[in-house]
Amino acid sequence: MKLYVKYNRVNILAAVLIFIVGSCSFYFLLQYILVHQLDDTLKTEETEIKQYRNEHHAMPEITPTRHQVTTFTPVTDSFPAIYRTVKLSGHNDMYRQVQFGMEAAGKYYLVTVSRPLEETEDLLQVIILLTIIMIACILLVGYIINRVVLSGLWKPFYKTLDTLSTYELSLQHVLNFTPTGINEFDLLNENVQRMTERVQADYQSLKEFTAHAAHEMQTPLAIMRSKLDVLMQQDAILKHEGASISDLESAISRLSKLNQSLLLLTKVENRQFVLNEQVDMEALLKSKVSELLDIIEAKHLSVNIVVEPMTIRFHRHLADIILNNLLSNAIRYNREGGTIDISMQNNALIVSNTSSLPMLDRVRLFQKFYRHADVSEDGSGLGLSIIRQICDMAGYVIRYDFKDARHIFTILFK
Amino acid sequence: MKILIVEEQPALNRSMVDYLSSQQYVCESVGTFRDAQEKIDLYQYDCIVLDIMLPDGNGLQLLQHLKQANKLDGVIIISARDELDDKITGLKLGADDYLTKPFHLSELSVRIAAIIRRKSLQGSNLLHYNEITIDIQAKTVTIKDKDITLTRKEYDLLVYFIVNKNRVLSKNAIAEHLWGDAMDMADNYDFIYAHIKNLRKKLLAAGSDDYLQSIYGMGYKFSTH
Numbered sequence: 153m154k155l156y157v158k159y160n161r162v163n164i165l166a167a168v169l170i171f172i173v174g175s176c177s178f179y180f181l182l183q184y185i186l187v188h189q190l191d192d193t194l195k196t197e198e199t200e201i202k203q204y205r206n207e208h209h210a211m212p213e214i215t216p217t218r219h220q221v222t223t224f225t226p227v228t229d230s231f232p233a234i235y236r237t238v239k240l241s242g243h244n245d246m247y248r249q250v251q252f253g254m255e256a257a258g259k260y261y262l263v264t265v266s267r268p269l270e271e272t273e274d275l276l277q278v279i280i281l282l283t284i285i286m287i288a289c290i291l292l293v294g295y296i297i298n299r300v301v302l303s304g305l306w307k308p309f310y311k312t313l314d315t316l317s318t319y320e321l322s323l324q325h326v327l328n329f330t331p332t333g334i335n336e337f338d339l340l341n342e343n344v345q346r347m348t349e350r351v352q353a354d355y356q357s358l359k360e361f362t363a364h365a366a367h368e369m370q371t372p373l374a375i376m377r378s379k380l381d382v383l384m385q386q387d388a389i390l391k392h393e394g395a396s397i398s399d400l401e402s403a404i405s406r407l408s409k410l411n412q413s414l415l416l417l418t419k420v421e422n423r424q425f426v427l428n429e430q431v432d433m434e435a436l437l438k439s440k441v442s443e444l445l446d447i448i449e450a451k452h453l454s455v456n457i458v459v460e461p462m463t464i465r466f467h468r469h470l471a472d473i474i475l476n477n478l479l480s481n482a483i484r485y486n487r488e489g490g491t492i493d494i495s496m497q498n499n500a501l502i503v504s505n506t507s508s509l510p511m512l513d514r515v516r517l518f519q520k521f522y523r524h525a526d527v528s529e530d531g532s533g534l535g536l537s538i539i540r541q542i543c544d545m546a547g548y549v550i551r552y553d554f555k556d557a558r559h560i561f562t563i564l565f566k
Numbered sequence: 567m568k569i570l571i572v573e574e575q576p577a578l579n580r581s582m583v584d585y586l587s588s589q590q591y592v593c594e595s596v597g598t599f600r601d602a603q604e605k606i607d608l609y610q611y612d613c614i615v616l617d618i619m620l621p622d623g624n625g626l627q628l629l630q631h632l633k634q635a636n637k638l639d640g641v642i643i644i645s646a647r648d649e650l651d652d653k654i655t656g657l658k659l660g661a662d663d664y665l666t667k668p669f670h671l672s673e674l675s676v677r678i679a680a681i682i683r684r685k686s687l688q689g690s691n692l693l694h695y696n697e698i699t700i701d702i703q704a705k706t707v708t709i710k711d712k713d714i715t716l717t718r719k720e721y722d723l724l725v726y727f728i729v730n731k732n733r734v735l736s737k738n739a740i741a742e743h744l745w746g747d748a749m750d751m752a753d754n755y756d757f758i759y760a761h762i763k764n765l766r767k768k769l770l771a772a773g774s775d776d777y778l779q780s781i782y783g784m785g786y787k788f789s790t791h
Binding site: 371394404450 | 575577578581582584585588644646647650666667668669670671672719733734736738739745756757760761781782783784785
């Protein structure tokens with residue numbers, strides 16, 4: 153719901169309520185005043201009749217008019233005056249009447265003077281009608297003004313929103329807002345600007361940290377590896393410590409790959425890749441499979457590929473990593489003589505493979521360093537986390553299924 | 567062949583000098599930007615091994631310096647940063663190759679050899695090892711003047727072995743050379759064995775001596791006994 157719709161809703165509801173309560177009170181007050189006025193007239197009439205009786209010791213002649221009906225009814229006793237609103241028989245309109253008892257020439261009479269309320273009601277109707285028209289006008293005009301003025305007032309806000317929605321941290325954009333002349337919006341823009349600058353600075357230092365971490369870790373690794381390469385050339389050492397050197401080498405290799413994977417993961421998590429390349433996935437998949445053919449053959453696996461041409465807006469390096477990790481897993485965790493099915497159709501990549509492993513934990517599968525209990529420490533334990541992170545960043549969906557003893561990984565490129 | 571090694575870390579620097587010196591290269595080594603600049607201005611090198619992160623400057627500036635001075639030295643960048651941007655910038659500035667740390671010395675050596683061959687004014691595209699001759703440009707191998715047919719991987723292996731002759735090359739180094747480091751198959755190097763076996767068979771069949779030896783199960787060495 154838009155802000156001004158919500159605001160209008162509250163505003164109009166309150167206005168209508170106030171106007172209803174106001175109109176009702178106005179109606180009753182007006183009616184009270186008018187009736188009171190009528191009662192005054194009736195009171196004067198009563199006084200006049202009594203005055204006439206005092207002067208003439210007889211009841212006055214009745215001359216009925218349209219505005220006043222007076223009757224005398226003989227009664228046995230005297231009683232005090234009552235004012236009330238009644239409906240007279242033979243008349244459609246309501247009347248206000250006063251009844252009082254009085255004594256004239258030794259006889260008691262009940263005097264009734266009635267005056268029609270018609271005029272009062274006409275007056276009331278006109279006043280109420282006018283009031284309603286006025287209220288309607290006020291509401292309508294208020295609504296229109298709110299709509300026009302508010303949407304105009306909110307324009308700078310929407311401009312800020314637009315700017316923010318196209319803002320890309322990794323592109324290092326500098327946000328520039330033109331002054332709006334409205335304090336709140338200028339304050340908002342100023343804060344947004346300051347915040348993005350701060351985030352930008354943090355991002356920058358994080359990036360630098362990543363680069364430094366790489367440097368700090370890779371250089372000692374490079375020293376270790378090069379020393380090992382040199383040591384390896386000495387026959388005496390190799391003869392006695394061949395196994396140790398071999399172990400050291402694979403440990404260094406694993407550490408180096410782990411380091412690279414962690415750095416890549418950090419970079420993906422920090423959104424340091426801009427997805428603006430058209431990547432021919434078909435060609436990439438084919439070259440990846442041929443690259444891995446040696447290991448596939450060494451394990452006596454058979455591969456079935458169904459692939460349609462597919463080009464997506466992505467990052468070549470990341471696409472390569474996704475394919476590499478998926479296919480490497482399908483090979484590594486396969487059994488000797490197993491099969492791998494690869495299909496790339498309708499914006500979906502499906503890789504399924506046979507394996508001696510049972511169904512994997514669907515949730516933990518994509519966590520860092522998750523390994524099934526039956527798996528020796530072979531891969532880095534980061535392959536699937538990296539795929540997951542890349543998919544999350546690119547808005548793709550990755551799914552794991554286990555069917556007919558096959559592990560099936562599906563990536564939906566939207 | 568003169569090589570300049572620009573690397574801040576003394577230990578790594580020494581390893582590279584040790585390894586490359588034993589391959590008939592004359593190596594000079596420096597550890598700072600200033601020393602490197604001085605050397606570059608004074609001498610001509612066949613190849614410069616250049617670390618990007620130096621204590622007193624960025625190696626990429628040295629590249630620009632070389633370019634401005636119209637120097638034709640070959641350059642291979644060695645960097646701890648596996649950043650695509652750095653790689654692209656480096657190659658744009660005229661570097662011939664880019665190697666990410668940590669690397670195998672045998673890999674560095676084979677890349678340097680390739681750069682020097684490409685740059686060499688004599689235009690010698692032939693690589694000899696006793697009766698084996700490789701024409702790098704045509705990618706053909708002859709043994710005692712007889713052509714032999716090798717697959718792409720076998721050919722790469724042979725060049726790699728001959729450039730790194732008399733050196734023990736671990737299976738890990740061979741795998742990384744042939745398949746790159748994306749090949750994350752850890753300790754399973756069975757697939758290398760098939761290629762080496764085939765290469766050896768083809769060389770022997772063509773009348774070559776048996777130069778390929780398995781070393782204690784951890785690697786291979788290409789040498790005369």
